[in-house]
Amino acid sequence: MEWEAVIGLETHVQLLTKSKIFSGASTAYGAEPNTQACAVDLGLPGVLPVLNREAVRLAVKLGLAIGATIQPRSVFARKNYFYPDLPKGYQISQYELPIVSDGRLEILPEGAAAKTVTIVRAHLEEDAGKSLHEDFHGMSGIDLNRAGTPLLEIVTAPDLRSAAEAVAYLKKLHTLVRYLEVSDGNMQEGSFRCDANVSVRPRGHEKLGTRTELKNLNSFRFVERAIEFEIERQIEVLEGGGTIAQETRLYDPDRHETRSMRSKEEAYDYRYFPDPDLLPVVLDEAFIEAVRGTLPELPDARRERFARDYGLSAYEAEVLTASRELADYYEEAVRASGNAKLSAHFVMGDILGALNKEGREISAAPVGPALLGGLIRRIDDNTISGKLAKQVFESMWAGEGDADAVIAKKGLRQITDSGAIEQAVDQVLAANPQQVEQFRAGKDKVLGFLVGQIMKATQGKANPAQVNELLLKKLKG
Amino acid sequence: MSLSEDDVKRIARLARLEIGAGDAPRYAHDLSAILAFVEQMGAVDTAAVTPMAHPLDAVQRLREDAVTEGDARAAFQAVAPRVERGLYLVPRVIE
Numbered sequence: 358m359e360w361e362a363v364i365g366l367e368t369h370v371q372l373l374t375k376s377k378i379f380s381g382a383s384t385a386y387g388a389e390p391n392t393q394a395c396a397v398d399l400g401l402p403g404v405l406p407v408l409n410r411e412a413v414r415l416a417v418k419l420g421l422a423i424g425a426t427i428q429p430r431s432v433f434a435r436k437n438y439f440y441p442d443l444p445k446g447y448q449i450s451q452y453e454l455p456i457v458s459d460g461r462l463e464i465l466p467e468g469a470a471a472k473t474v475t476i477v478r479a480h481l482e483e484d485a486g487k488s489l490h491e492d493f494h495g496m497s498g499i500d501l502n503r504a505g506t507p508l509l510e511i512v513t514a515p516d517l518r519s520a521a522e523a524v525a526y527l528k529k530l531h532t533l534v535r536y537l538e539v540s541d542g543n544m545q546e547g548s549f550r551c552d553a554n555v556s557v558r559p560r561g562h563e564k565l566g567t568r569t570e571l572k573n574l575n576s577f578r579f580v581e582r583a584i585e586f587e588i589e590r591q592i593e594v595l596e597g598g599g600t601i602a603q604e605t606r607l608y609d610p611d612r613h614e615t616r617s618m619r620s621k622e623e624a625y626d627y628r629y630f631p632d633p634d635l636l637p638v639v640l641d642e643a644f645i646e647a648v649r650g651t652l653p654e655l656p657d658a659r660r661e662r663f664a665r666d667y668g669l670s671a672y673e674a675e676v677l678t679a680s681r682e683l684a685d686y687y688e689e690a691v692r693a694s695g696n697a698k699l700s701a702h703f704v705m706g707d708i709l710g711a712l713n714k715e716g717r718e719i720s721a722a723p724v725g726p727a728l729l730g731g732l733i734r735r736i737d738d739n740t741i742s743g744k745l746a747k748q749v750f751e752s753m754w755a756g757e758g759d760a761d762a763v764i765a766k767k768g769l770r771q772i773t774d775s776g777a778i779e780q781a782v783d784q785v786l787a788a789n790p791q792q793v794e795q796f797r798a799g800k801d802k803v804l805g806f807l808v809g810q811i812m813k814a815t816q817g818k819a820n821p822a823q824v825n826e827l828l829l830k831k832l833k834g
Numbered sequence: 835m836s837l838s839e840d841d842v843k844r845i846a847r848l849a850r851l852e853i854g855a856g857d858a859p860r861y862a863h864d865l866s867a868i869l870a871f872v873e874q875m876g877a878v879d880t881a882a883v884t885p886m887a888h889p890l891d892a893v894q895r896l897r898e899d900a901v902t903e904g905d906a907r908a909a910f911q912a913v914a915p916r917v918e919r920g921l922y923l924v925p926r927v928i929e
Contacts, residue, residue, distance in 0.1 A: 381902030390920035395903035411899035432887040441924040498921030631887040636894040
């Protein structure tokens with residue numbers, strides 16, 4: 358039988374605020390345990406939550422960017438369960454009336470057709486603390502610094518049909534939240550976490566199969582591998598005549614498998630109800646429009662503009678708009694150099710290559726866009742050849758100064774003086790009479806050899822166009 | 835609506851309440867009576883009524899995003915039963 362996978366994703370995005378969603382404690386990452394957990398975060402008796410305006414603003418911003426409905430009235434609810442890293446015994450979340458609903462994101466999975474993914478809802482909620490299960494004399498250690506950190510949980514419809522589509526969606530969403538400066542998207546620090554609901558059904562059937570929920574997918578690679586594994590596992594169970602249990606499964610990257618996490622008997626019943634400590638959140642048109650005014654050019658629009666205005670290929674435009682910082686860098690380089698194509702060539706090749714090798718971000722590139730622009734201008738005005746530009750670039754990357762300084766210091770200025778070039782041409786012709794004969798006998802291929810010899814004689818500094826022209830004139834003359 | 839003894843045991847587990855072995859039938863009876871009492875409200879036609887999220891007819895005030903709380907760990911941990919290396923220690927939990 359042929360099977361079809363059906364996947365829905367829930368992504369928890371940590372919002373980029375200074376303070377927590379309901380308290381004035383800091384959200385900075387990496388502090389000493391429990392030094393950023395105040396009375397509200399600890400759930401001490403008598404405290405009241407007060408909603409952070411910035412968390413609301415960021416949720417609305419994301420909602421507007423995905424063409425969603427911003428609910429004029431949303432309500433916080435209590436989601437009840439017991440766990441030591443949740444001191445109140447409930448998580449404040451949104452249930453029946455989320456702040457954002459009915460949005461969409463267009464994805465372009467590798468080697469497949471474009472597809473629109475429906476985002477059913479996005480709701481505000483607080484994060485829980487962290488439990489450390491390493492041995493504290495048979496006890497668990499609790500760090501509540503993360504408790505109360507603002508999250509936006511973004512939920513898709515079961516629109517995705519493969520692990521590749523799921524990854525394409527997540528990468529798109531990841532790019533978007535960073536573009537919008539809604540989240541730093543740092544996956545290592547848990548700012549962008551994903552759960553996947555996976556089921557399979559015979560192809561052509563309408564009815565959904567029983568789904569499992571996969572947790573602990575903290576990298577794009579794990580998402581892909583965990584979903585692939587889970588699809589295979591479910592198909593195997595069903596083809597063996599078994600049934601799928603609705604359960605939560607944990608992905609183990611070391612063993613590359615998913616394991617059941619909670620048994621059915623322990624099924625949670627969260628008993629949601631409106632939180633009496635918080636009033637309904639009412640947003641007026643002015644608030645929403647003010648947020649709309651802060652939206653930057655979105656990644657899709659920017660990609661199209663890059664292709665159109667800079668004459669880039671679809672692929673180049675895609676790579677250069679992968680992050681807002683990279684796209685900004687590229688545009689500044691274009692402004693500084695006046696050459697869009699060469700800027701794209703350098704950013705995608707030399708810059709990204711060097712950054713990748715050193716594991717650095719574009720913001721930490723030792724050669725900034727203005728410096729790169731200076732280098733490209735020296736190629737355009739024939740001061741250096743494209744080949745030598747690579748050498749100049751490497752020196753600039755090593756911090757040896759701007760293009761002009763490196764060119765002067767290393768004596769790399771291109772030879773455009775035709776007298777000097779002519780001298781080199783004559784020398785090479787005199788030293789290679791055999792090749793000259795061959796060329797005159799119609800063997801055009803030796804031309805490349807002769808050009809190479811001349812470039813070598815000038816340490817690569819001769820202007821290649823001039824070399825070609827002079828050489829041909831002499832050989833034919 | 836009436837609750838079975840199993841319903842009562844399940845609710846008790848979710849609420850982490852310990853119920854004596856012989857007490858479940860009595861709780862099932864009493865809780866069912868409460869639900870039956872509330873159920874009378876089902877007779878009211880609420881089709882045109884917006885569900886109430888809060889008894890106060892007011893709107894949530896928003897706070898500016900500023901860090902106003904400093905580190906008070908020492909004070910909070912002074913009343914905790916057990917702490918170590920800055921962590922609160924609790925009976926071990928593993929899913």
